[in-house]
Amino acid sequence: MSAVIDKPPLWQRLAPMVSGFDGPLAFAIFLLACAGLLTMYSSGYDHGTRFADHSRNMVLAGVILFVVAQVPPQRLMSLAVPLYTLGVALLIAVAVFGVTKKGARRWLNIGVVIQPSEILKIAMPLMLAWWFQKREGQLRPLDFVVAGVLLAVPVGLIVKQPDLGTAILVLAAGMSVIFFAGLSWKLIVPPVVIGLTAAVLLVAFEGRLCADGVRWPVLHDYQQQRICTLLDPGKDPLGKGFHIIQGMIAIGSGGVLGKGFMQGTQTHLEFIPERTTDFIFAAFSEEFGLVGTLCLIGGFSFLLLRGLAIALEASSLFARLLAGSITMIFFTYAFVNMGMVTGILPVVGVPLPFISYGGTAMATLGMGLGMLMSIAKTKRLVQT
Known part of the structure; x- marks a missing residue:
């Protein structure tokens, strides 16, 4: 009777939750976490x-x-469309009536202030992975076009806020899924060549492009200033x-x-x-x-x-x-x-x-x- 009533020790109940955990990955996380705590103590011990x-x-x-590690990939896949839809809807809400701070409209007040663009860092790869899983074995060029549209919508909304840093992260997450899904090198090489050429021309003509009064299309003034400062930080050593x-x-x-x-x-x-x-x-x-x-x-x-x-x-x-x-x-x-x-x-x-x-x-x-x-x-x- 006592064998039926007695509960197993806590470690036995928790064992199934940690069984199968990847040891090398956990070790890497532990080392980086220790480095983070050590560095933060040194740089922030007198910072509040x-x-x-x-x-x-x-x-x-x-x-x-x-907690997330307990959720099997099949269940994660079922969350892809709802999470992506929620994220995009919140980004649209930010564009319409978001909270503006320091010239950027990135936040939404729903009782608590949230930054919806953070959701897309996870929702974007989930959505595109779900999309290519559904098209497995019958991929067509049109499927990559659809994936590009799914990626462009949130990235465009985030750039408009503006939040270039988050936009880069969401874009990188989405492009990596598209690349791993089998995007042809013929479509990858031309943008890379164009980007490298633009960088070389920017460095070569920095003096003219960053002269006073010159304004670049598409980019905001502060974004232009960041690039020009990168090229020659000595122009404004006590400012930008x-x-x-x-x-x-x-x-x-x-x-x-x-x-x-x-x-x-x-x-x-x-x-x-x-x-x-x-x-x-x-x-x-x-x-x-x-x-x-x-x-x-x-x-x-x-x-x-x-x-x-x-x-x-x-x-x-x-x-x-x-x-x-x-x-x-x-x-x-x-x-x-x-x-x-x-x-x-x-x-x-x-x-x-x-x-x-x-x-x-x-x-x-x-x-x-x-x-x-x-x-x-x-x-x-x-x-x-």
Whole structure:
């Protein structure tokens, strides 16, 4: 009778929830999370409650990861259309009666203030993966056109807000799905060649294009200024170019081994702007130097390679496309953030995963990693 009444220990009840978790992926997440906490403590210990809030956000992201990892890919696929539709509807609502701050209309007040564009970072790859799963075995050129339209609608709405950083992330997520679905190289090479040519011409004619009074079509004035500042930050060292110059000084002053934990002078004397958010990579590089930076890049590289391996081994087209896209989102986050801090890309406000402060971004990343873990978990349980 007692055997019937007695409940199994807690660890036995939790075991099925963690069984099948991908060990290498979990290890990569753990290492990057430790690096994030270490860096945030150094750069934000005297910055209000940043370290405590970052720790809380990381725990929240871990809970989201654990919960989402319990949802099988088939169930995730059923959420694709509703989540995408909701996200686009909210973006339209933002365009009509959104909250405007600092000249940008990106938020919506529904009792609490939310930023709907964050939803599309996950909804976009879900939707396109669902679309190509439905067309599996009968793909036509028209299907890629439809996928392009599905991607262009939210990206266009986000650019209009304007929020170039989020638009880049959503575009990268969608384009990676389209690429992994089998987009022909004949359609990929021409835009790449045009983009590289435009970049070369921009550098060659920077003096004329960035002269006073010259206005570029399509881009907002502040976006034009960011590009011109990237090309020559010395033109306005105490204004528009201050962020880039101070970031590069901090990175260079770290040398090979860095100045040591909590010893970064550029960081703690507050020369680095946004030292706990967009430019935290400069603070990290100053204190841990080239060796620490290479270790951080190695951690991200390991996470990316493991994500691509999970995508390659996934059991369905939907799971492969979703896993590949989520992995490329992390690559885009890291590449764009490091690029803008080191002065090779314009400043667009993209955080560094695990390292930068930000609750919404951390929750989104936790959700993406949960989906990746779910795909890996399902594959392992099928094999056993």
